[in-house]
Amino acid sequence: MGDVDLAFPVGEAARELADELTHGGLRVRLEDDFAAAAWRKLLTNISANPLTALTGRRAEVLHEPAIRQAAGQLMAEAVTVAQAAGIHLTHADATAALDWLATIPGDATTSMLSDRLAARPLEYDALTGAVVRTAARVGVEVPANKLMLALLSALPSGEGPHRR
Numbered sequence: 001m002g003d004v005d006l007a008f009p010v011g012e013a014a015r016e017l018a019d020e021l022t023h024g025g026l027r028v029r030l031e032d033d034f035a036a037a038a039w040r041k042l043l044t045n046i047s048a049n050p051l052t053a054l055t056g057r058r059a060e061v062l063h064e065p066a067i068r069q070a071a072g073q074l075m076a077e078a079v080t081v082a083q084a085a086g087i088h089l090t091h092a093d094a095t096a097a098l099d100w101l102a103t104i105p106g107d108a109t110t111s112m113l114s115d116r117l118a119a120r121p122l123e124y125d126a127l128t129g130a131v132v133r134t135a136a137r138v139g140v141e142v143p144a145n146k147l148m149l150a151l152l153s154a155l156p157s158g159e160g161p162h163r164r
Contacts, residue, residue: 003027007041009034039082039089043097045127046078047071048104049112050148053122058113060106070144072098077142078131084138116155124152 005026008014018028031037048062051071055061062071075094082089115122128149135142 004029007031007034007037033088036082036088036093039078039087040093040097042127042131043075043078043094044101046131046145046148047074047097048101049110050074050124050128050152052110053112053116053124054148054151056113056116058106059101059104059108059110062101062104063106068098068102071101073144074128074148077135077140077145081131081135081138081140081142084140085134122152122155124149128152 005028006018006021007029008018008031010030010032014030018030021028029037048059048071051067052058052061055067061067072094075097076091079089079091079094112122112124128145131145132142132149135145
């Protein structure tokens with residue numbers, strides 16, 4: 001999670017671009033299973049971003065046991081959705097993502113928290129909304145993610161993509 005800046009699916013064009021980006025200082029990985037890699041990244045984004053944005057706190061909030069448990073539930077639901085959609089993800093991926101979140105310095109911020117504090121539109125529909133929509137398509141219940149989506153969409157006008 002923290003050891004790569006960009007991931008691309010394996011292919012000649014991606015390899016050439018990865019070579020150029022690596023030369024420029026980025027850490028790039030070519031992924032045989034790009035869908036699984038994208039969902040692994042999504043696990044951290046559907047937990048850290050919403051939880052910091054809703055609490056108005058930096059990453060230190062992710063170190064609290066109740067918040068860590070909430071993050072774990074969001075991720076567990078997403079793994080179940082991914083599996084139902086045919087993505088090769090396991091609950092070990094969620095555990096690894098949760099463990100990685102625990103290593104983030106407490107004073108670090110997330111893009112969604114930064115956007116909320118600056119009254120910019122939030123990316124929750126592209127993250128949590130994607131999980132909820134995929135869950136509906138594959139017939140999986142995701143109560144924690146639905147609650148997160150509802151809370152994020154209820155933020156005051158100017159703090160999300162759905163202005164009231």
